[in-house]
Amino acid sequence: MPAPRIIVIGGGLAGLSAVIKIAEAGGTVDLFSIVPVKRSHSVCAQGGINAAKDLKGEGDTVYKHFDDTVYGGDFLANQTPVRDMTARAPAIIDLLDRMGVPFNRTHEGLLDFRRFGGTLYQRTAFAGATTGQQLLYALDEQVLRHESDGRVKKYEGWEFLSAVLDANGVCRGICALDLRSMQTRTFPADAIIVCTGGIGAIFGKSTNSVVCTGSAQSALYQQGAVYANGEFIQVHPTCIPGDDKLRLMSESARGEGGRVWVPRDKNEKRVARSIPEADRFYFLEEWYPKYGNLVPRDIATRAIHRVVYELGLGLDGQPMVYLDLTHIDRETLNRKLEGILEIYEKFVGDDPRDVPMKIFPGTHYTMGGLWVDFHQHTNIPGIFAAGEADYSIHGANRLGANSLLSCINGGFLAGPNAIAYATSLPAAPGDGGHAAELKRQQEKNAALLSNPGTENPFKLWRELGDTMTKHATIIRYNAGLAEADAKIVELLDRYRNVNLSDKTQWANTSFAFARQLQNMLHLARVIVQGARLRDESRGSHYKPDFPERNDAQFLKTTMATFDATTNAPAFSYAEVDTSLIPPRPRHYDATA
Amino acid sequence: MATAARTIHVEILRQSAPDAPARTERFAIPYRPNMNITSLLGEIALAPITADGAPTTPITYDSNCLEEICGSCAMLINGRARMACSTLVDTLQKEAPNQPIRLAPLSKFPVVRDLAVDRAVLFENLKVVKAWVPIDGTYDLGPGPRQFPQTQEARYPLSNCISCTICMEVCPQFSESTNFVGAATIAQARLFNMDPAGSVLKADRLRALAGEGGIQECGFAQNCVEACPKQLPLTESISITGREALLQQLKDLFTR
Numbered sequence: 032m033p034a035p036r037i038i039v040i041g042g043g044l045a046g047l048s049a050v051i052k053i054a055e056a057g058g059t060v061d062l063f064s065i066v067p068v069k070r071s072h073s074v075c076a077q078g079g080i081n082a083a084k085d086l087k088g089e090g091d092t093v094y095k096h097f098d099d100t101v102y103g104g105d106f107l108a109n110q111t112p113v114r115d116m117t118a119r120a121p122a123i124i125d126l127l128d129r130m131g132v133p134f135n136r137t138h139e140g141l142l143d144f145r146r147f148g149g150t151l152y153q154r155t156a157f158a159g160a161t162t163g164q165q166l167l168y169a170l171d172e173q174v175l176r177h178e179s180d181g182r183v184k185k186y187e188g189w190e191f192l193s194a195v196l197d198a199n200g201v202c203r204g205i206c207a208l209d210l211r212s213m214q215t216r217t218f219p220a221d222a223i224i225v226c227t228g229g230i231g232a233i234f235g236k237s238t239n240s241v242v243c244t245g246s247a248q249s250a251l252y253q254q255g256a257v258y259a260n261g262e263f264i265q266v267h268p269t270c271i272p273g274d275d276k277l278r279l280m281s282e283s284a285r286g287e288g289g290r291v292w293v294p295r296d297k298n299e300k301r302v303a304r305s306i307p308e309a310d311r312f313y314f315l316e317e318w319y320p321k322y323g324n325l326v327p328r329d330i331a332t333r334a335i336h337r338v339v340y341e342l343g344l345g346l347d348g349q350p351m352v353y354l355d356l357t358h359i360d361r362e363t364l365n366r367k368l369e370g371i372l373e374i375y376e377k378f379v380g381d382d383p384r385d386v387p388m389k390i391f392p393g394t395h396y397t398m399g400g401l402w403v404d405f406h407q408h409t410n411i412p413g414i415f416a417a418g419e420a421d422y423s424i425h426g427a428n429r430l431g432a433n434s435l436l437s438c439i440n441g442g443f444l445a446g447p448n449a450i451a452y453a454t455s456l457p458a459a460p461g462d463g464g465h466a467a468e469l470k471r472q473q474e475k476n477a478a479l480l481s482n483p484g485t486e487n488p489f490k491l492w493r494e495l496g497d498t499m500t501k502h503a504t505i506i507r508y509n510a511g512l513a514e515a516d517a518k519i520v521e522l523l524d525r526y527r528n529v530n531l532s533d534k535t536q537w538a539n540t541s542f543a544f545a546r547q548l549q550n551m552l553h554l555a556r557v558i559v560q561g562a563r564l565r566d567e568s569r570g571s572h573y574k575p576d577f578p579e580r581n582d583a584q585f586l587k588t589t590m591a592t593f594d595a596t597t598n599a600p601a602f603s604y605a606e607v608d609t610s611l612i613p614p615r616p617r618h619y620d621a622t623a
Numbered sequence: 624m625a626t627a628a629r630t631i632h633v634e635i636l637r638q639s640a641p642d643a644p645a646r647t648e649r650f651a652i653p654y655r656p657n658m659n660i661t662s663l664l665g666e667i668a669l670a671p672i673t674a675d676g677a678p679t680t681p682i683t684y685d686s687n688c689l690e691e692i693c694g695s696c697a698m699l700i701n702g703r704a705r706m707a708c709s710t711l712v713d714t715l716q717k718e719a720p721n722q723p724i725r726l727a728p729l730s731k732f733p734v735v736r737d738l739a740v741d742r743a744v745l746f747e748n749l750k751v752v753k754a755w756v757p758i759d760g761t762y763d764l765g766p767g768p769r770q771f772p773q774t775q776e777a778r779y780p781l782s783n784c785i786s787c788t789i790c791m792e793v794c795p796q797f798s799e800s801t802n803f804v805g806a807a808t809i810a811q812a813r814l815f816n817m818d819p820a821g822s823v824l825k826a827d828r829l830r831a832l833a834g835e836g837g838i839q840e841c842g843f844a845q846n847c848v849e850a851c852p853k854q855l856p857l858t859e860s861i862s863i864t865g866r867e868a869l870l871q872q873l874k875d876l877f878t879r
Contacts, residue, residue, distance in 0.1 A: 051761055066685075067746065069786050070693040128767035131756040131818040133778045140769030158779065164692055165782055172755035179750055187743075211735060240687040274655060275662035275708075276689045366776070370783070374690055377709045378659075443761070489668045489681075532671045533680035537640050538736035541668065541681050 034058050035453030037446075038205055038220035040191045040247060042068025044163075044435060045418025046226035047170035048442025049449070054177035058450050061218060062174070063186045063207055065242045069171050072228050072240040073438065076163025077371055078147060078283030079155035080127070080435040082120035086141055091152040093118050100433060101612050103149040103327050104398070104426020105570035106586065107260065109608035112405050112423050116440045123439050124156050130169040133158050135367065145286045145367070147431040149327035149619075155432040160281055160370035166435055190543055191247045194223065194254055194414060195468045201456075202413030203463030206472045210543055213536045215472050217465045221453035224407075224445045225251065225416040226438075230397050233551045233558070234504065235496015237394035238270055238279040248401055248420050249550035252557065257410045258591045258600075259422040260399035261554070262561035265429055265571050266504050268331035269354050270393030271378060277393030278378060280354060281371050282431040284388075285324040287363070289356045291315050291335070292387075293344040303353055303387045314338050319619050326619045329428045329571045332392040336505045339391075346389055355387035394504055396434065398425040398571065399561075402590060407445035408452070415449050417441030422588075427570025479545055484528035488545040491522050491529070495548075495555060503559050507574050512563040519555050523598075526552060557591045557600045564602055565589065582614055629654045631712060632674070632723035633663060635682060637737045645734075649674040649723070660700060660707035660726065661686050664738075684738035691852060694785035697792070698738045699727040704792040706852050707738075729792045742788045748808040752828045756821040768819040781814040781860065783853040790847035790857055802836030806847040806857040809838060813860045816867070829864070829871040838865040 037053050039046045042064035053060045064071065083096040096117040101110055128134060128142065134156050135143040144153040158165040177183045188210045195204040195217050204219040227247040231239025252258045269284065269291075270277040285291070294301075295312045315334055316323045326334075335352055339345035346352060356364060356372075361384050364372060375383045400422040407415045407423070418438040425433065498518040502511035526549055533541045567581035568574055587604035594601045631652045638645040651674040652666050661684075668681035686696040689708040696707035701719060707726075715724050732740035784807055791797045791805035812828040815821035832838050841861050848857045 055761060066687050066693070066695065067743070067786075069746070070687050070695050072688065072693075074693050074785075075688050075690065122763040125763065125766045126758075126761055129756065129758050129764065129820060131767075131815065131821050133775050133782045136770055136772040136775045138772065140771050142766075158782070161692065161783060164785070168782070169756075172749075173758070173761075175746075175750050176755050176757065240693065241689065242687055274657045275659060275665060278690045370692075374692075377691065378657075378711075487669065489665070493669070532678065535639065535680065538683050538739060540683050 035221045035450050036061070036219065037449050037453065038063065038218060038223040039226060040205065040223060041071070041226035041228060041418070041420070042171070042185075042187070043071035043073035043226060043228055043418060044166055044170060044438035045420070045442040046224070047167070047174050048439045049224045049226060049417060049446035050183055051170065051173050051177065052443055052446030053450060054182040056447060056450055059182055061184050061186060061220070063189045063191055063205070065188070065190050065210065067187045068174070068185065069168060071167060072243050073167045073435070074164045075238070075240060075279065076166070076435055077160045077279060077281035078286065079145065079157030079162045079432045080124065080166065081147065081154050081430070081432040082124040082156060082436070083117065083152070083154055084121045084124060084142070084144070086137070086144055087153045089152050091154055093120070095152065096120065096154060098612060099150045100424070100430055101426065102617060103430040104428050105580065105617050106426065106582075106609060106614040107263070107569060107588070107607060108424055108426030109405070110611040111608050114611055116424060116437060119440055120436055123436065127166060127169060130173060132165045132169045135159065145283060146325060147286050148282050148325045148331070149322075149430040151322070155283070155286065157283060157367070160283055160368045163435060191227065191250070192472050192546070193250050193468060194411065195464050196254065196411070197459045197464045198461065200255065200411065201459070202411055203459045204465060206468050208543065211538050213539055213542065215469065215476060217469050219463065219465070221456050222413045222415060222449040224449055225401060225414060225420055226418045226442060227420045229419045230554060231394055232547075233495065233555050234394040234499045235493060236273070236275070236277050236500070238267060238277050239395070244547040244551055245554045246547040246550040249554040251401060251409070251411070251414065252591070253550070253553060253593045255411055255593070256414065257402035258399065258554070258557050259402035260561070260589050261397075261557040261591055262565055262589060263398035263427050263571050264394060264504065264558065265328055265396035265398060266332045266392045267395035268328055268335055268392050269390040270395075271375060271388070272351065272391050272393070273378060278374060279395065280375065280388060280390050282328070284354060284356060284368060284371065287356075287367050288359050289324065289354055290358070291324055291331070291352055291354055293338055293346065293352050297344050297348070303355070304357065312344065322619050327428055327430060329573070330619055332505055333573060335392055351389040351391050353387040354390045356383055357385060357387060392505060394500065396429055398422065398427060398429055399589075406448045407441055408448065413452065413456070415445040417445040427572060479529070480531065480534055480542065482529055482531070484530040486525050486529045487532070488529050488541065488548050491525060492548055492551070495519065495522055495552065499555055499558070503562055505573065507562050507572065508576060509563055509574070512559045515559045516556060516563065519552055519559065523552050553593070560600055561589045561591060561602065580617070586614060631658070631663065634723045634725045635737070636727035637682070638734055640736060641734055648679060654712070656713070658712040660710045660712070660724070661689055661696060663712065663724070664707070682738060683736040692785055694787035697729060697787040697789050699729060701725050704729060704789045704850055706787060709852065729788065731792050731797055732788065745786055745788050745791070745805070745807060748804045749811055751804070752808055752812040752831050753824050754808070754811040754815055756815065756818055757824060770819060774817065774819070778814055778817050780854070780856055781810050784810060784855055785853055787852060789850050789852060793846040793850040795844050795846065796840050796842050801840045803840035804832070804836055806861060809864050810855055810857055810860040813864045816864070826871055829868040830875070832864060833868045833872050838868055841865070
């Protein structure tokens with residue numbers, strides 16, 4: 032029997048991790064990525080990766096990492112996979128260290144660790160403030176090795192369009208688009224692993240990269256995959272507001288001592304540095320004395336929102352607050368945070384070593400994603416998922432520096448599990464559905480290219496982003512969510528009237544974007560309707576009209592499936608695995 | 624002048640396919656504060672009409688992170704190779720007041736379309752110099768070797784390479800006739816030679832850099848180190864690795 036053939040879609044940390052495990056087990060793998068894999072969005076991660084190695088003598092343990100993650104996620108995560116991930120974390124860090132990742136070191140030559148949000152322990156290993164880049168490059172370097180040995184074939188510049196499903200609904204490959212030649216074709220596989228990352232583009236401006244549209248996840252959802260907990264969207268408290276995107280200012284800035292504040296007087300006219308301590312309102316430190324500036328992201332984001340919109344204390348009346356590092360010496364800042372400080376300097380023009388940064392929250396991460404079982408297998412046989420694209424680890428709110436860990440952990444699980452599944456896979460009936468899927472996609476492409484409408488897809492996208500950011504981020508009201516859903520229906524309707532200003536058949540980026548846009552619109556409905564139905568507040572999902580967590584009714588995973596007859600999502604709810612830590616109230620304030 | 628200040632004039636060198644002729648298109652784009660080059664290109668996609676009012680197609684270009692870490696959006700901006708995301712319109716207007724902003728694809732790489740070029744050669748070069756640590760496997764083998772902070776601090780600046788290929792674009796020696804690997808690849812070879820475990824392949828890497836297209840092609844023009852958006856110590860890396868490659872050649876001469 033020939034070795035199983037696996038396709039991995041997405042060359043970020045999760046995808047590369049899966050590829051390495053498959054190649055190491057003797058399998059062959061085709062790796063598809065829109066961009067050269069070194070340019071994947073994982074490269075943007077800054078602050079670090081968590082593992083309870085307790086190298087600071089604080090008594091940190093795997094159990095505390097597990098508990099912090101479950102508590103930080105407001106008990107919505109299934110606990111068994113979280114326990115297993117936190118237990119594997121120290122070995123993952125060791126492996127990355129052996130791969131040559133330039134982690135910061137202590138004087139003794141051991142790995143250095145810093146504190147991140149939602150924990151009281153120094154648990155985050157880091158490589159300056161470019162940890163994601165260093166990890167991505169290290170994994171890609173290992174993939175290059177396997178590529179040189181002929182175990183891996185990369186398809187960079189190809190975009191996933193859909194899964195190929197046989198007559199029994201079993202996955203037999205993928206259909207993909209060559210973004211240069213615009214050729215559409217199918218590729219056979221015994222199993223596929225979807226590692227296509229985040230969905231920030233649905234919100235217009237976010238911290239995400241351009242490719243993070245959620246298009247692949249949405250295509251699979253429309254083919255029958257369950258999309259879970261879609262309404263849980265992390266808004267990162269500290270971003271640099273920008274004209275084209277919101278640039279992340281890492282939590283590590285606070286991990287290294289950065290303080291968030293505003294002037295106590297809304298009419299304050301003095302420059303930041305000349306404002307005396309007594310006239311500064313360090314609101315996170317005052318409201319959350321135990322965790323201070325390192326409360327979890329959902330808490331910090333809502334606090335900033337409150338300071339700006341309820342107390343009216345935004346800087347110069349603008350939606351911005353200070354993130355201040357100027358009390359820390361330059362040498363330390365350069366050694367531990369240089370990458371992000373340079374980014375601020377380049378895009379804003381001020382040196383954050385001298386002047387407090389001006390920041391505001393921005394859409395950052397989806398806790399929701401494709402539903403997977405404890406083996407990273409979706410409900411469609413042969414389709415696995417890992418990384419931000421799956422829903423499995425972070426519950427209602429992700430802790431900082433857990434994402435890189437969950438990507439690598441998910442990929443390491445999905446790779447071997449996909450091989451195990453594929454090894455006992457019976458032969459496909461007929462051609463496995465390849466001809467039919469190719470025809471379906473080619474017809475879609477032809478219809479889009481020749482559509483005689485008047486709508487510009489980029490304008491529709493801007494309207495989508497505006498309505499999603501307004502109604503489905505930090506503060507949610509049912510009326511607003513209903514308005515957003517109606518708007519998305521309108522946009523889906525106008526999408527039928529879309530007209531590409533570029534109808535050529537070579538490197539046509541508008542065409543690829545228009546295909547992504549349709550998928551974004553469908554996934555947007557999953558987010559707003561899921562949020563509309565969840566009448567409680569939990570983690571990142573906050574409704575002022577329902578300010579409390581309601582475990583009796585909503586300690587449940589939201590399960591969205593696509594109903595082709597109504598062209599809309601249908602919802603059901605699944606039990607959450609709380610077998611290890613009994614849910615308790617989540618409070619980070621003084622009484623915690 | 625108030626009206627003029629509110630419109631940005633942009634000239635873009637376009638070509639519809641790798642072997643199609645190049646042409647210049649002009650655009651007039653309403654000014655907003657804090658615009659960068661990628662947001663200008665986004666405005667054109669929203670309204671693909673030239674300054675003369677003729678309908679055209681959105682510009683094809685590479686971009687992804689928009690925060691100068693993915694290395695995608697390198698292009699020639701007013702004749703200088705730089706990243707489109709971190710090049711701000713305000714800066715350009717200070718550099719060249721009342722001049723249009725000129726955008727063109729990098730000149731040393733095959734054009735795919737408009738401002739998008741094919742830079743796969745860098746990734747191929749990294750394979751040639753084995754820019755990796757040859758680990759035994761991904762199973763748990765405990766921590767890596769201890770490493771003093773000084774070693775990490777020496778390696779880290781080299782690890783900041785974003786694979787943008789600007790160092791190759793600006794190098795007078797980087798051309799098809801020399802096959803020069805370019806500064807980025809040499810710096811990455813040095814990064815792995817400095818790793819306690821990665822140094823096991825040091826001799827292989829130095830041999831790969833000793834032949835045709837290797838370090839000897841460098842003419843020390845120093846353009847690379849000036850243009851690098853991440854300030855990598857490129858010329859230092861070339862000098863040091865060059866010396867090491869020479870020593871390796873001598874050693875091989877007497878021991879083989």
